[in-house]
Amino acid sequence: MTKRIGYRNWRWLALWWRHFILLWSTIDGQTRYTIPEELKQGSVVGNLAKDLGLGLSEIFDRKLRVASEAGKQYFNVDAGKGELVVNERIDRDTLCRQSASCVLPLQVVIENPLQLHRIEVEIRDINDNSPNFLTKDRVLKMAELTAVGARFPLESAEDPDVGSNSLKSYILSKDECFSVKVKDIEGGRKIPELVLEKPLDREKKAVHELLLTALDGGTPARSGTSQITVTVLDNNDNNPVFQKAVYKVRVNENSEKGTSLIKLEATDSDEGVNGEIEYSFGEHTLESVLSVFDIDAVTGEMFLRGELDYEVAASYRIDITAVDKGSPEMEGHCRVQVEVIDVNDNAPEIVLTSKPSPVREDAPSGTVVALISGRDLDSGNNGKVTLQLTNGHPFSLKPSFSNNYALVTSGVLDRESSSEYNIEITATDAAFPPLTTKKTIPVSVIDVNDNPPKFSQSSYNVYLKENGLPGSMLSSVSASDLDFGDNAKISYSILDFKVQDVSVSSYVYINSDNGSIYSMHSYDYEKLKGFQILVQAKDHGSPSLSSNATVHVFILDQNDNAPAVIYPSAALGSLPHQKMPRSTKAGYLVTKVTAVDADSGHNAWISYRLAEATDTSLFSVNLYTGEVRTKRAVSEQDDSSQRLLIEIQDDGEPVQSSTVTLAILVEDGLHEPILDLRQKVPEPSKKSGRITLYLILSLASVSVLSMVTFIILAVKCVRNSRSSGSCCMRRDDFDGDMMSQSQSFRSCLSPMSEFSDFTFVNLAAVALRNIFC
Ligand SMILES: *[C@@H]1O[C@H](CO)[C@@H](O)[C@H](O)[C@H]1NC(C)=O
Numbered sequence: 001m002t003k004r005i006g007y008r009n010w011r012w013l014a015l016w017w018r019h020f021i022l023l024w025s026t027i028d029g030q031t032r033y034t035i036p037e038e039l040k041q042g043s044v045v046g047n048l049a050k051d052l053g054l055g056l057s058e059i060f061d062r063k064l065r066v067a068s069e070a071g072k073q074y075f076n077v078d079a080g081k082g083e084l085v086v087n088e089r090i091d092r093d094t095l096c097r098q099s100a101s102c103v104l105p106l107q108v109v110i111e112n113p114l115q116l117h118r119i120e121v122e123i124r125d126i127n128d129n130s131p132n133f134l135t136k137d138r139v140l141k142m143a144e145l146t147a148v149g150a151r152f153p154l155e156s157a158e159d160p161d162v163g164s165n166s167l168k169s170y171i172l173s174k175d176e177c178f179s180v181k182v183k184d185i186e187g188g189r190k191i192p193e194l195v196l197e198k199p200l201d202r203e204k205k206a207v208h209e210l211l212l213t214a215l216d217g218g219t220p221a222r223s224g225t226s227q228i229t230v231t232v233l234d235n236n237d238n239n240p241v242f243q244k245a246v247y248k249v250r251v252n253e254n255s256e257k258g259t260s261l262i263k264l265e266a267t268d269s270d271e272g273v274n275g276e277i278e279y280s281f282g283e284h285t286l287e288s289v290l291s292v293f294d295i296d297a298v299t300g301e302m303f304l305r306g307e308l309d310y311e312v313a314a315s316y317r318i319d320i321t322a323v324d325k326g327s328p329e330m331e332g333h334c335r336v337q338v339e340v341i342d343v344n345d346n347a348p349e350i351v352l353t354s355k356p357s358p359v360r361e362d363a364p365s366g367t368v369v370a371l372i373s374g375r376d377l378d379s380g381n382n383g384k385v386t387l388q389l390t391n392g393h394p395f396s397l398k399p400s401f402s403n404n405y406a407l408v409t410s411g412v413l414d415r416e417s418s419s420e421y422n423i424e425i426t427a428t429d430a431a432f433p434p435l436t437t438k439k440t441i442p443v444s445v446i447d448v449n450d451n452p453p454k455f456s457q458s459s460y461n462v463y464l465k466e467n468g469l470p471g472s473m474l475s476s477v478s479a480s481d482l483d484f485g486d487n488a489k490i491s492y493s494i495l496d497f498k499v500q501d502v503s504v505s506s507y508v509y510i511n512s513d514n515g516s517i518y519s520m521h522s523y524d525y526e527k528l529k530g531f532q533i534l535v536q537a538k539d540h541g542s543p544s545l546s547s548n549a550t551v552h553v554f555i556l557d558q559n560d561n562a563p564a565v566i567y568p569s570a571a572l573g574s575l576p577h578q579k580m581p582r583s584t585k586a587g588y589l590v591t592k593v594t595a596v597d598a599d600s601g602h603n604a605w606i607s608y609r610l611a612e613a614t615d616t617s618l619f620s621v622n623l624y625t626g627e628v629r630t631k632r633a634v635s636e637q638d639d640s641s642q643r644l645l646i647e648i649q650d651d652g653e654p655v656q657s658s659t660v661t662l663a664i665l666v667e668d669g670l671h672e673p674i675l676d677l678r679q680k681v682p683e684p685s686k687k688s689g690r691i692t693l694y695l696i697l698s699l700a701s702v703s704v705l706s707m708v709t710f711i712i713l714a715v716k717c718v719r720n721s722r723s724s725g726s727c728c729m730r731r732d733d734f735d736g737d738m739m740s741q742s743q744s745f746r747s748c749l750s751p752m753s754e755f756s757d758f759t760f761v762n763l764a765a766v767a768l769r770n771i772f773c
């Protein structure tokens with residue numbers, strides 16, 4: 001307590017001083033007693049009667065009394081002894097506070113006569129109070145980083161005693177960090193101050209328990225204590241620390257998302273939030289890391305959030321920061337090295353370095369078709385690639401530098417047998433188990449004009465009826481070419497050739513696109529028995545290739561000629577006349593009708609028939625020879641003029657016929673019929689004689705020629721029969737109904753050479769018939 005003086009005390013003091021001044025004149029002398037405080041009631045302060053010079057009787061008589069204006073009657077007068085005694089306990093410390101002197105003024109009143117005496121009782125202090133702290137327990141919070149020398153005022157202890165009994169000093173229990181200093185302030189008060197002597201370290205000692213003792217100067221000294229608890233407030237003065245600066249982790253690249261990699265742990269000696277750690281990636285961590293890794297801010301566990309790919313990144317260096325939550329924040333750092341272990345997760349690839357180029361079918365072995373390389377994103381053995389070809393192709397792989405190959409031809413190519421190859425390439429890596437990839441490379445083969453057009457037949461036989469319409473289609477040849485495109489495009493043409501001194505191109509015409517052959521004429525078998533055409537098929541390649549085929553055109557006879565009567569020849573308008581004697585017997589040869597037919601075969605097979613006669617019983621005509629003979633002996637009754645109509649027919653279809661009318665004169669007395677015949681028909685016999693001569697000569701020569709030809713052909717036929725030569729035509733080739741012996745014969749000859757010979761043969765046959773008849 002300070003020396004605050006209560007209102008009551010002031011009043012008391014003022015009163016005291018007023019009386020003192022008032023009485024000063026009436027009172028002489030002063031009596032002063034000194035007593036210690038706290039005397040027991042009844043304790044004698046002094047002999048008042050004696051000190052005032054009064055007799056004992058007067059005390060009673062004059063009513064000696066002590067008056068105190070202070071309200072409290074601390075003293076009494078013992079009327080018997082005249083002593084001033086203590087009436088009440090006197091506490092100086094209450095009465096006078098911290099005043100150095102404590103004097104109680106007393107009025108001594110004596111009546112009869114009234115006398116006032118002033119006496120003083122000085123109350124001396126005794127050490128009856130201990131220093132006292134109002135607060136027995138005090139808690140101080142002190143920041144850890146408080147500067148050395150800092151002072152913290154403490155509560156001063158109170159000791160109501162004064163003088164040497166009052167508070168004298170403070171002492172502090174032993175603590176290396178603190179001491180106490182006393183600060184004297186105005187009024188002699190002593191304020192203790194706690195002084196920080198050494199830096200605080202919460203991590204070493206978080207709480208300092210101090211005992212402050214206050215001592216007074218009495219003897220013996222009295223003391224009071226106060227417990228002071230200093231709590232050191234944590235300062236965030238420790239950074240989180242990782243156990244290692246670098247952590248190493250190895251992880252397979254195919255590890256799943258969420259795989260835990262490592263649990264990092266940092267420690268922080270600070271307490272509370274200052275020691276609470278949050279883990280995070282370093283400030284400048286790349287997005288590529290953030291997308292793959294994650295760290296639990298609280299537990300420090302690192303795990304995968306994305307996918308690892310050795311081929312993208314084989315390792316990561318990740319800076320991790322541990323931050324506490326103090327203020328300011330303190331950080332700790334470490335680095336995590338993640339090594340990604342390659343897994344054979346990439347199949348090898350086949351890369352076409354150059355597009356496969358089409359290759360000519362005549363390309364020599366070793367021609368490069370394409371450049372190929374093998375690639376594998378894995379590393380080590382997982383990334384070693386070998387390429388292989390499936391067999392069965394005329395191709396092979398030629399290794400060049402690392403993993404590069406050339407696809408080359410290794411055999412003969414033939415577009416006609418295989419125009420495109422699908423080459424399957426297999427890439428295998430060297431891992432265990434290996435991964436493989438297949439790729440098919442199409443290689444097309446470019447056509448080369450290496451195939452000539454080929455006719456469906458090497459020669460064609462065409463049978464063409466004579467008298468056909470010009471422009472009608474005669475035949476069609478066709479050729480094919482195994483090549484492709486223009487190399488297989490065929491044009492047909494007719495190679496120039498002479499038939500009977502006329503170019504064959506005037507006979508026929510060929511459609512160059514499809515090989516249809518058209519006749520440009522109507523053919524007359526009697527003039528042209530046949531001809532051959534050489535057709536060429538030529539492709540459009542460069543250079544072009546061609547082949548030839550022969551078309552044999554056989555003209556078929558049509559029955560377009562009626563038999564022509566050669567004998568007897570009738571002069572215009574006159575009938576041929578024959579004479580015969582009336583004496584003729586039966587079987588007499590009257591005459592012989594001779595006719596020829598320009599056609600051949602059946603069409604030229606002539607028969608004679610008596611169509612009409614004057615007397616049909618008299619004459620007969622031989623069907624084959626045309627001989628007119630008498631059937632019986634001529635009688636006298638028979639008419640001398642006989643008329644015969646002989647019809648001559650060929651065997652064609654339709655039948656062609658002609659007639660001849662014979663007038664026969666039956667003469668009496670005519671005896672030499674043969675001579676007569678000559679004589680009587682001189683003109684025809686002369687004519688026929690000349691013809692006969694020519695015919696015989698011709699026949700002889702033709703026979704010899706024919707024989708020779710025939711023998712040569714026969715020999716040839718025999719020799720070539722095995723190699724199916726073109727010498728003899730097969731019967732089955734021909735299904736016409738006009739086949740005759742002569743045709744059969746003719747077929748053994750070439751059509752061109754046959755024509756003239758055959759006409760002669762025909763003529764010769766007619767002549768022979770004439771001659772021998
Ligand atoms: C060939 O072409 C002509 C004219 O286009 C046609 O009349 C003929 O029938 C064709 N020939 C063949 C064998 O197709």
Ligand SMILES: *[C@@H]1O[C@H](CO)[C@@H](O)[C@H](O)[C@H]1NC(C)=O
Nearest residue numbers: 495534535536546547548549
């Ligand atoms: C086709 O015939 C012509 C003319 O006779 C000849 O020049 C050519 O060489 C022949 N071609 C072939 C492929 O025989």
